[in-house]
Amino acid sequence: MAVEPLVVSPGPMVPQPYRVRTRGRETADTWTIELEPLGPAPIDLEPGQFAMLTAYGVGEVPISLSGRGSDGSLIHTIRDVGAVTAELCRTPRDGTIGVRGPFGTTWPLEEARGADVVVLAGGLGLAPLRPAVEGLLSQPDSYGRLLLLYGARTPGDLLYPQQLEDWRGEGLDVRLTVDAGTRSWLERVGFVSALLDDVTVDFESAVALVCGPEVMMRVTVKALLQRGASPERTYVSLERSMSCGIGHCGHCQLGPILICRDGPVFTWDEVARWLSVREL
Amino acid sequence: MRTLDRVVLESRVFAGLEEGFAEQLAGCSQTAGFQAGETLFREGEPADVFYMVRRGRVALELYVPGRGELTIETIDAGSVVGWSWLFPPHVWHFDARAVAPVRAVAVDGACIRGKCEEDPALGYELMQRFSAVLLERLNATRLRLADLYGGGHGS
Numbered sequence: 001m002a003v004e005p006l007v008v009s010p011g012p013m014v015p016q017p018y019r020v021r022t023r024g025r026e027t028a029d030t031w032t033i034e035l036e037p038l039g040p041a042p043i044d045l046e047p048g049q050f051a052m053l054t055a056y057g058v059g060e061v062p063i064s065l066s067g068r069g070s071d072g073s074l075i076h077t078i079r080d081v082g083a084v085t086a087e088l089c090r091t092p093r094d095g096t097i098g099v100r101g102p103f104g105t106t107w108p109l110e111e112a113r114g115a116d117v118v119v120l121a122g123g124l125g126l127a128p129l130r131p132a133v134e135g136l137l138s139q140p141d142s143y144g145r146l147l148l149l150y151g152a153r154t155p156g157d158l159l160y161p162q163q164l165e166d167w168r169g170e171g172l173d174v175r176l177t178v179d180a181g182t183r184s185w186l187e188r189v190g191f192v193s194a195l196l197d198d199v200t201v202d203f204e205s206a207v208a209l210v211c212g213p214e215v216m217m218r219v220t221v222k223a224l225l226q227r228g229a230s231p232e233r234t235y236v237s238l239e240r241s242m243s244c245g246i247g248h249c250g251h252c253q254l255g256p257i258l259i260c261r262d263g264p265v266f267t268w269d270e271v272a273r274w275l276s277v278r279e280l
Numbered sequence: 281m282r283t284l285d286r287v288v289l290e291s292r293v294f295a296g297l298e299e300g301f302a303e304q305l306a307g308c309s310q311t312a313g314f315q316a317g318e319t320l321f322r323e324g325e326p327a328d329v330f331y332m333v334r335r336g337r338v339a340l341e342l343y344v345p346g347r348g349e350l351t352i353e354t355i356d357a358g359s360v361v362g363w364s365w366l367f368p369p370h371v372w373h374f375d376a377r378a379v380a381p382v383r384a385v386a387v388d389g390a391c392i393r394g395k396c397e398e399d400p401a402l403g404y405e406l407m408q409r410f411s412a413v414l415l416e417r418l419n420a421t422r423l424r425l426a427d428l429y430g431g432g433h434g435s
Contacts, residue, residue, distance in 0.1 A: 122428065122429060123428070123429030123430075124429070151429070152429055153427065153429040153430055157429065177354075179424040179427070179429070180350060180351070180352065180424075181339075181350070181351040181354075182348065182349070182350060182351060183339075183341075183348070183349050183351065185351060186337075186379055186380070187354075188337070188354045188356065189339065189351045189352065189353050189354045190353055190354060190420055190424075191420035191423045191424055193420070194416075194420060197292065197356070197358065197359070198356060198357065198358060212428070212429070213428040213429060215423070215426065215428055216423075216428050216429075219423060
């Protein structure tokens with residue numbers, strides 16, 4: 001009689017070893033890595049969710065999913081802003097990184113069916129939105145108009161420039177802006193919320209997905225609401241100091257909310273009042 | 281064919297403007313067009329006009345020795361380019377260049393200033409609308425100064 005190999009779930013606090021299959025530079029300080037599992041129980045992340053990535057011997061940080069390979073590999077885009085992220089960005093091909101997860105809530109791709117969808121990203125905020133955009137584009141007939149409004153510091157800081165062009169080819173209405181440009185830049189220069197000026201969707205029924213620096217999200221959501229968007233259909237992805245990932249340690253508390261457990265994706269009406277409290 | 285006062289009302293900045301005021305604006309206006317790359321005005325030149333952009337994109341540029349022309353803002357259809365015509369000494373502070381072919385309405389600054397002097401209600405209305413544009417661009421500039429994307433926002 002054949003004996004099935006025993007697979008024991010290691011629990012949410014034990015990082016699983018993953019191999020770096022590919023790594024590529026996105027901008028001066030940002031890298032994208034693709035990870036494949038070395039263990040028997042691969043982690044399944046959905047768009048919007050995050051994993052805790054471990055640089056062994058250095059530490060652990062929360063990083064959102066920014067894509068999936070065709071065989072289910074995990075793709076993460078990481079900015080080098082500290083000791084752990086620097087080590088993750090430096091880890092060479094075939095190096096090993098620890099992964100815990102999946103954690104958190106997902107972008108509302110099911111709830112958005114039938115509606116126009118406006119995706120608003122600022123800076124590195126496009127990374128967590130990328131799998132959502134891919135999900136939308138994989139079933140374009142299920143949604144109304146699809147728009148991506150994306151702002152970055154300079155043209156050289158835009159993530160995934162080739163993919164932005166590819167998405168345009170697939171029918172996504174992509175509008176770009178940067179804080180400062182040169183003559184070779186033919187798209188817009190200005191703050192990302194200005195991209196809404198000539199958008200003509202039915203904001204009242206549209207679903208908005210917003211991700212970027214918190215101030216950018218506050219300003220952008222305000223502009224959306226002024227145009228009639230619903231706070232219940234406007235989703236943001238928040239970031240705080242996630243540590244355990246399962247709502248036990250309290251490091252990511254925002255009022256009564258634990259971002260890692262209740263988020264990171266929230267509707268605006270769930271979090272608006274807490275984001276205006278400076279002490280939280 | 282639409283008359284210029286109808287065209288004025290199509291601009292986002294002047295939407296809902298009282299018809300009499302739109303006619304006064306139109307009386308100081310003429311259509312204008314620029315090819316991609318063509319200059320609308322240059323820093324230091326007399327600012328005797330403003331443009332309502334109907335189609336295309338205009339870049340406001342600043343020439344920085346050693347770095348060339350930096351684009352500090354772009355203005356698309358529906359908005360206006362230029363407010364130096366409104367404030368002495370009526371001189372442009374930046375260059376403006378068509379990024380893509382531009383169709384616009386050019387409004388003679390001296391003409392409309394004269395009408396505003398004669399009709400304070402028109403002057404107040406236009407000042408309110410230009411102030412709203414100024415406030416919007418000032419706020420956007422402040423947000424860009426904050427360099428929000430440069431921080432440690434992880435993914």
